[in-house]
Amino acid sequence: MTKLLEVNNLHTRFKVRNGYLHAVNGVSFSLDKGEMLGVVGESGCGKSVSMMSLIRLLPPAAQITEGEVLLDGEDITHASVSRVNSIRGSKVGMIFQDPMTSLNPFMKIGDQLVEGIVYHRKIAKAEALKQAARYLKMVGISNAEHRLNEYPHQLSGGMRQRVMIAMALLNEPSLVIADEPTTALDVTIQAQIVELVKGLREKLNMSIIWITHDLSLLAGMVDRIMVMYGGYVVEEAVLDDIYKAPLHPYTIGLLKSIPSLKTEAGSRLPSIPGAPPNLFSPPTGCPFAPRCAYKIGRCQDEVPMLAAVSGAGGERPHRVACWVDVRERGVEQ
Amino acid sequence: MHAKQKPLVVVENLVKHFPVKLGAFGNQSAVVHAIDGVSFEIYQGETLGLVGESGCGKSTTGFALLQLHKATSGSVKFDGVDLARLPANELRAMRKRVQIVFQDPYSTLNPRMTIGEALAEPMRVHKTCPEKDIQHRVAQLIRDVGLNPNVANRYPHEFSGGQRQRICIARALASNPEFIVCDEPISALDVSIQAQIINLLMDIQEKYNLTYLFIAHDLAVVRHISDRVAVMYLGKIMEIASKDDLFGRPMHPYTKALLSAVPEADPDLERTRKRIILQGDVSNAIDPPAGCRFHPRCAYAADICTQSIPELHDQGEGHRVACLRLAEIEKETA
Numbered sequence A: 001m002t003k004l005l006e007v008n009n010l011h012t013r014f015k016v017r018n019g020y021l022h023a024v025n026g027v028s029f030s031l032d033k034g035e036m037l038g039v040v041g042e043s044g045c046g047k048s049v050s051m052m053s054l055i056r057l058l059p060p061a062a063q064i065t066e067g068e069v070l071l072d073g074e075d076i077t078h079a080s081v082s083r084v085n086s087i088r089g090s091k092v093g094m095i096f097q098d099p100m101t102s103l104n105p106f107m108k109i110g111d112q113l114v115e116g117i118v119y120h121r122k123i124a125k126a127e128a129l130k131q132a133a134r135y136l137k138m139v140g141i142s143n144a145e146h147r148l149n150e151y152p153h154q155l156s157g158g159m160r161q162r163v164m165i166a167m168a169l170l171n172e173p174s175l176v177i178a179d180e181p182t183t184a185l186d187v188t189i190q191a192q193i194v195e196l197v198k199g200l201r202e203k204l205n206m207s208i209i210w211i212t213h214d215l216s217l218l219a220g221m222v223d224r225i226m227v228m229y230g231g232y233v234v235e236e237a238v239l240d241d242i243y244k245a246p247l248h249p250y251t252i253g254l255l256k257s258i259p260s261l262k263t264e265a266g267s268r269l270p271s272i273p274g275a276p277p278n279l280f281s282p283p284t285g286c287p288f289a290p291r292c293a294y295k296i297g298r299c300q301d302e303v304p305m306l307a308a309v310s311g312a313g314g315e316r317p318h319r320v321a322c323w324v325d326v327r328e329r330g331v332e333q
Numbered sequence B: 001m002h003a004k005q006k007p008l009v010v011v012e013n014l015v016k017h018f019p020v021k022l023g024a025f026g027n028q029s030a031v032v033h034a035i036d037g038v039s040f041e042i043y044q045g046e047t048l049g050l051v052g053e054s055g056c057g058k059s060t061t062g063f064a065l066l067q068l069h070k071a072t073s074g075s076v077k078f079d080g081v082d083l084a085r086l087p088a089n090e091l092r093a094m095r096k097r098v099q100i101v102f103q104d105p106y107s108t109l110n111p112r113m114t115i116g117e118a119l120a121e122p123m124r125v126h127k128t129c130p131e132k133d134i135q136h137r138v139a140q141l142i143r144d145v146g147l148n149p150n151v152a153n154r155y156p157h158e159f160s161g162g163q164r165q166r167i168c169i170a171r172a173l174a175s176n177p178e179f180i181v182c183d184e185p186i187s188a189l190d191v192s193i194q195a196q197i198i199n200l201l202m203d204i205q206e207k208y209n210l211t212y213l214f215i216a217h218d219l220a221v222v223r224h225i226s227d228r229v230a231v232m233y234l235g236k237i238m239e240i241a242s243k244d245d246l247f248g249r250p251m252h253p254y255t256k257a258l259l260s261a262v263p264e265a266d267p268d269l270e271r272t273r274k275r276i277i278l279q280g281d282v283s284n285a286i287d288p289p290a291g292c293r294f295h296p297r298c299a300y301a302a303d304i305c306t307q308s309i310p311e312l313h314d315q316g317e318g319h320r321v322a323c324l325r326l327a328e329i330e331k332e333t334a
Helices: A047-054 A083-085 A111-122 A125-138 A157-167 A189-204 A238-245 A251-259 B060-065 B088-095 B115-126 B133-146 B149-153 B161-173 B191-208 B219-225 B245-248 B253-261 B269-272 B303-307 B327-334
Strands: A004-016 A018-032 A036-040 A064-073 A092-095 A175-177 A207-212 A223-227 A234-237 B008-021 B029-045 B047-051 B073-078 B096-099 B181-185 B211-215 B228-233 B236-242
Touching: A004 A047, A018 A047, A018 A064, A018 A207, A018 A234, A036 A047, A047 A064, A047 A175, A047 A207, A092 A157, A111 A125, A111 A157, A111 A223, A125 A157, A157 A175, A157 A189, A189 A207, A189 B253, A207 B060, A223 A251, A234 A238, A234 A251, A238 B269, A251 B047, A251 B191, B008 B060, B008 B211, B029 B060, B029 B073, B029 B211, B047 B060, B047 B219, B047 B269, B060 B181, B060 B211, B088 B096, B115 B133, B115 B149, B115 B161, B133 B149, B133 B161, B161 B191, B191 B211, B191 B219, B211 B219, B219 B245, B228 B245, B228 B253, B236 B245
Parallel strands: A036 A207, A036 A223, A092 A175, A175 A207, B047 B211, B047 B228, B096 B181, B181 B211
Antiparallel strands: A004 A018, A004 A064, A223 A234, B008 B029, B008 B073, B228 B236
16 A cells, blocks of 8 residues: 555644643654545544644644644645645545535535636636536536536535535545534434445545544444544554454543443443543643543653554554553453 | 323424524515424333434424423323413423423523522522522532532533533422423533433432433434433424334334434444435425425335325334334335
8 A cells, every 4th residue: 555644743733812722742643545544532632623734724823833744745734835725625625514614605506616626727617517517426416517506505414515525526636634524414414425425435546534523433434543632642543443452541431431222221321530631731641641540650740652552563553642551451440 | 111100291293383484585484394293202200212303393392392482282291281271370380390401501501600509590489499408409419410519609611511511400400300301411512421411311310200301313322311212303203112112123214214324333333234325305394295204215105105194103012103104114124
């Protein structure tokens, strides 16, 4: 497999009234061509900010203070604004959570799609419209030529998200970043969108980063999962390892606390005590230490580094950031 | 199982239509058919789960039940009394017995009231507690929901979402209710906090012998907490059954599709699983389809489904299904 993306020690912080909010604290990972990575975590864990940092799509108060992002070997972190603009929407496509606020309510669907095509390619408008219709068909929108003349409010939520997906695909990106694309949708529509994306991925052979707070959703979809907490990557492994042999106490707790359609109903769910950290005044050591059942003395003072677990070899080792080897400690509640 | 128990809440043929104005200048009148003839009962001490997708009328049902929406027609009997026909002063007296926990704990607590004041208010309004005992009772409520009693002097903004939801639950408990409508009480919370709140709701139900209507869109959560479950689609109940029947032996095509759409945190299962993917979107509640509300998306729909409206029919042990072609579908899929 050839590497498409490499991220090294990425730090992003926000300037706030009295100091800085450290949203992303040293994120490193890589992504192969055609691979699908799931990024999971709770609100405020830095999953969206770190992935949007890849293409520098950040609010003015945010700054990337350290690290580098290499896309096909090209350093995006230090590239010029015009270069980044030409990468966004062509080499890297984006799908956002809320299709209603991401589409322009005053523009016809067709015009919005054409805009994305002609910005990146010298092409006549009529030809661009034809291409737009082709992509609408590809994402399962019937009567595509007619839809080009409609406004976003005339479409349902699921349809709008399909338009957003078509928009992300217009210039055949090698990487698509999907930021909670199904969170605002109902579960039956979510199933439609997931099937669609899985099909498109096979057809177009693109890499996908799927950001979500829903661990269950990723089980049927991605190749690898990265778990984030408090601005850190706490665990990363291939799909099956995350669910069958999780090593970080947070991942373990999260998996246990999700009610499933199979678990014993009516009993009490094992829950993680406490609440996620406040990033204005983060804990000095491991961000999860205040809630952790496996905590040892060291956890409160030193941040554990993400390291490959001894024994797990290969190109894609299971990585975990924890001072404790939970396998030696056995299962604890 | 409920033969001996008496229903605490009996909803009969409840209808709620909202008149709306459409068009750029609000010059077209239309009616949103939010709930169209919903009937069910909730037994003393049980949790009835109410599931469905957004816009199916599940929250409207909860609101209409508490008379927060005035129903267009139909009755809601609580302990034998029809709430819809009670005069205002008697209804107010009833309100201490029926309470609600809302979805968003950020917008449901008054930012200018301390937690102690917020919890004491319902006791003073409903006179459920003598003035001298209020401080003591407030402390007890705060302990009941797993917080430290010294939080009584603090304001809502000092708390996280999960803690605020605990406070909202304490406030609902303050008037010693018998029945609580939980309207998506965990949807706005972080994943790692949801389990805490589910456990808390189950604990206080046991402690105070409460009856719940638990409204949610997350089927796994509903299965976990409910005794019986009702599935709604576009203002109608499609299926209602005990939890084990509904999840173990779903009968309505919509329930089957809904269950099959729920992702499971198990890669092996997901690889082999055959999903029923529903086509299209939920129809418009302003102009709901004739006949069965689900027929435009149903794989089994026939001519009859576009013509007559299915009623809920008992398939044994209180497992009721509203489907005209149920017998044929059961034969086909057997």
